Amino acid sequence: MIVTKQKILDDIIKKIKGSVFIFGCGICSDTSRTGGPKEVEAMRKTLESNNIKVNGAYVIDAMCHLQKVKKAIRDNKEGIESSESVLVLSCGSGVQSAVNSINLIDKHKKIVSGVDTMFIGNIESLSSLKEMCSLCGQCVLNETSGICPVTLCPKGLLNGPCGGMKNYKCEVDENLDCVWVKIYERSSIQNSLEDIKKIASPKDYSVKQPVGSIKFKGSH
Amino acid sequence: MQTGNSLELNKNYIIVTISLIINMDKNLFKDKLENNEFVYTSEVSPERGTDLSKIKIILKSLKDKITAFNVTDNQGANMKMSSLAASIYIKSIGGEPIFQQTCRDRNRMALESDLLGASALGINNVLTLTGDYITFGDHKHAKPVYDIDSVNLIEIIKGLNSGYDMNGNHLNGKTDFYIGAAVNPESNPLEPQLMKFEKKIKAGCNFFQTQAVFSVENFEKFYNYYKNYNNIKIIAGIFILKSAKVARFMNKNIPGIYIPQSIVDELENSKDPLKTGIEISARVAKGLKNKVNGLHIMAFGIEDSIPNFLKNFEEEE
Numbered sequence: 080m081i082v083t084k085q086k087i088l089d090d091i092i093k094k095i096k097g098s099v100f101i102f103g104c105g106i107c108s109d110t111s112r113t114g115g116p117k118e119v120e121a122m123r124k125t126l127e128s129n130n131i132k133v134n135g136a137y138v139i140d141a142m143c144h145l146q147k148v149k150k151a152i153r154d155n156k157e158g159i160e161s162s163e164s165v166l167v168l169s170c171g172s173g174v175q176s177a178v179n180s181i182n183l184i185d186k187h188k189k190i191v192s193g194v195d196t197m198f199i200g201n202i203e204s205l206s207s208l209k210e211m212c213s214l215c216g217q218c219v220l221n222e223t224s225g226i227c228p229v230t231l232c233p234k235g236l237l238n239g240p241c242g243g244m245k246n247y248k249c250e251v252d253e254n255l256d257c258v259w260v261k262i263y264e265r266s267s268i269q270n271s272l273e274d275i276k277k278i279a280s281p282k283d284y285s286v287k288q289p290v291g292s293i294k295f296k297g298s299h
Numbered sequence: 300m301q302t303g304n305s306l307e308l309n310k311n312y313i314i315v316t317i318s319l320i321i322n323m324d325k326n327l328f329k330d331k332l333e334n335n336e337f338v339y340t341s342e343v344s345p346e347r348g349t350d351l352s353k354i355k356i357i358l359k360s361l362k363d364k365i366t367a368f369n370v371t372d373n374q375g376a377n378m379k380m381s382s383l384a385a386s387i388y389i390k391s392i393g394g395e396p397i398f399q400q401t402c403r404d405r406n407r408m409a410l411e412s413d414l415l416g417a418s419a420l421g422i423n424n425v426l427t428l429t430g431d432y433i434t435f436g437d438h439k440h441a442k443p444v445y446d447i448d449s450v451n452l453i454e455i456i457k458g459l460n461s462g463y464d465m466n467g468n469h470l471n472g473k474t475d476f477y478i479g480a481a482v483n484p485e486s487n488p489l490e491p492q493l494m495k496f497e498k499k500i501k502a503g504c505n506f507f508q509t510q511a512v513f514s515v516e517n518f519e520k521f522y523n524y525y526k527n528y529n530n531i532k533i534i535a536g537i538f539i540l541k542s543a544k545v546a547r548f549m550n551k552n553i554p555g556i557y558i559p560q561s562i563v564d565e566l567e568n569s570k571d572p573l574k575t576g577i578e579i580s581a582r583v584a585k586g587l588k589n590k591v592n593g594l595h596i597m598a599f600g601i602e603d604s605i606p607n608f609l610k611n612f613e614e615e616e
Contacts, residue, residue: 233432234403234443238450239495241429242483242510243554250554251432263491278454278498281407281447281465 081107081143081170082200082208083114086193088125094191097163098132100155102177104142104169110202113194114138114168122168122193134158142173148180164189170196216286222274224265229282231258237279239263326423328367328395329477332506332532338366338593340397340508340534341605343389345370345380351388357602358394364609369426369508369595372399376436383413387420397479398422401430406446407455407465414459418474426479426508427452431554450498453478457503478503483510484521484535485557493524500531507531508595511538513558515586522590534593537584539608540576541601543567577604581611 101119108114116138123133135158139151152159159165165181165188167174174192181188200208213230219237220227229235233251240259243250249257266272331338341361343354358368368389372382386396398417400410414425433443447455455465462473480499486492496507512518512535525533540546543566546558562579569575584594594612598605 234429234445234448236429236445236448238448238498240486240491241554242481242486242492243429243431244483244486244492245555245557246487251434257491259491260488263488263494272494276494276497278450278502281451284446 080110080200080202080208081172082197082210083108083111083168083170083194084197085113085118085168086195091166091191091193092126092129092131094189095126095131095164095166096189098134098161099126099164099166099191100134100159100162101126101136102142102148102151102165102167102169102173103136103138104173105138105140106142108142108169108173108194109138110205111194111208119168122166126166134162139169139173142167142169142176145176145180148173148176149183152180152184159188160185162188164191166191166193168193170194172196215282216291217282219279222277222279223262224269224271224274226258226262226265228258228262231261237282239275326395326477328397328424329505331366332477332592335592337588338534339364339609340367340369340593340595341365341602342595342597342599343368343370343385343396344374344599345382345385347377347379349380351385354385354388355392358389358392361602361605362394364606365596366593367395367397367424369397370399372401372428372430373404373436374431376403376431376433376438378436378438383417383422386417386422390421395424396422397424397426399426399428400452401428402445402447402449402452403430403433404441404444406444407451410447410452411455411459411464414456414474414476415470415472418459418476419472423475423477424479425456425476426481427456427504428481435554449480450495450502453480453499453502453504477505479506479508480504481510482507482521483555484512485510485514485517486555487557489520493521496525500528505532506534506592508534509536510555511536511597512583512587513538513556513562515583517557518587518590526590532592533590534595535584535587535591536595536597537580537608539580539596539598539601539604540566540572541604542572542576573601573604577608577611580608581614584608584612 101122103114103119119136119138123136126133135155137151137155139147141147165177167177178190198210199212199214201211203209210230212227215229228237240257244257247257247260249255266275343357370382370386373379382399386398389396427449429449433441456476456478458465459474460476462470482496483492543563546563546566549556550558566572566575596605
């Protein structure tokens with residue numbers, strides 16, 4: 080899931096022009112506690128107490144899904160049309176779904192993002208989200224016994240630990256395990272040390288250029 | 300605006316400067332190591348600013364005792380004058396520089412082009428490093444690059460030495476670098492560090508400079524491993540501690556440093572901590588002497604204690 084964090088309230092308020100309609104996202108923003116039904120309702124009250132008129136609010140079950148966003152806009156036509164701004168409590172993808180869809184009916188409406196998009200997170204529990212993959216487009220997990228150094232080493236090192244590792248811990252944060260020690264230990268158990276002893280080539284950053292996109296042929 | 304004449308003058312000046320540098324293309328550091336002579340290296344940290352006078356003072360006072368000077372690259376992730384410029388300056392005043400390159404601040408293209416520039420201007424030793432993480436230093440909000448790592452960098456330099464860039468493109472003029480890398484002999488656990496050490500050797504590393512060593516006993520385990528590699532030169536890192544406070548600070552804040560409590564206590568109980576610090580460093584260095592090819596002496600801010608250390612170290616037991 081995509082993990083988000085609410086922006087500073089004052090910064091959100093400064094960007095809103097006139098009255099507002101609020102969109103939330105029922106999948107990721109709900110789990111991140113930034114844009115599910117509870118947070119959307121809380122935001123409505125907060126904005127109203129700051130003298131901003133809220134003309135409606137709606138939680139879409141996945142704001143990255145353009146067709147669902149378009150349908151939600153049709154279903155909430157009146158509230159959106161009567162608002163000068165639309166506040167989106169969803170990741171950057173969700174905000175741009177709203178921009179692209181609302182642009183079709185009104186190019187002047189102000190779309191405000193209420194959150195910062197942080198990382199793709201594993202749900203360890205409902206109160207703990209952890210980054211384990213950084214969407215690099217060139218997965219090395221088959222070589223590193225299933226533990227990602229691109230994400231879990233702050234330097235993204237592919238060939239072993241840096242000299243800063245101390246007593247099994249990362250130089251950047253003493254509470255963080257050195258991921259290369261973890262990879263080494265697991266590769267020993269898995270009998271796959273040969274894989275990590277080979278020199279890994281630098282990553283190919285052309286794989287996602289110019290902008291990541293996939294077009295499928297045929298039906299699903 | 301420059302006139303035709305001043306352009307001509309500038310051109311001559313550049314040609315004279317370059318010729319001076321090219322005439323100094325002997326690599327004393329490499330020659331000594333390859334002839335199995337014991338070497339001493341030390342560290343020079345360029346200023347945050349354009350002032351070169353401190354480098355000049357250090358060079359003047361230590362040039363006769365120190366074979367080569369390691370020129371740090373934005374040390375501790377703090378923004379300083381470039382290692383490249385300071386290395387060229389050191390070469391121009393008769394010192395032998397070891398140009399440090401970390402992978403933190405430059406992508407593969409920038410690293411390669413700086414290496415070509417360094418080589419063209421007479422720099423022949425390079426020390427490849429990952430680089431302390433960006434948040435340690437004074438530009439905490441900067442983007443950490445780490446496009447490639449130190450093992451990849453060694454491979455790239457080996458390629459430049461053969462006349463090709465990392466993508467196999469032919470170079471018009473190849474480099475002639477003596478390639479160095481870092482290793483931490485006191486790393487805990489040691490095995491993942493040894494794996495990387497071995498990769499660096501495979502990639503084409505000629506010499507290693509170790510992290511500061513404080514325990515001869517810990518170093519022994521590393522020695523038992525590397526003594527099988529005949530052609531690899533090891534320069535042991537020796538840090539001159541001036542007080543117990545510095546030792547405690549380093550243990551807490553410097554990545555990869557392990558200073559035993561017994562050393563901290565020895566400094567704490569001393570009436571002359573700097574003298575004791577020099578004695579401790581010399582004692583550790585003597586313990587390593589027969590296992591290594593040289594010493595890299597680190598004495599941040601107390602470079603004037605290096606001659607005393609050397610006197611202590613060279614004294615018969």
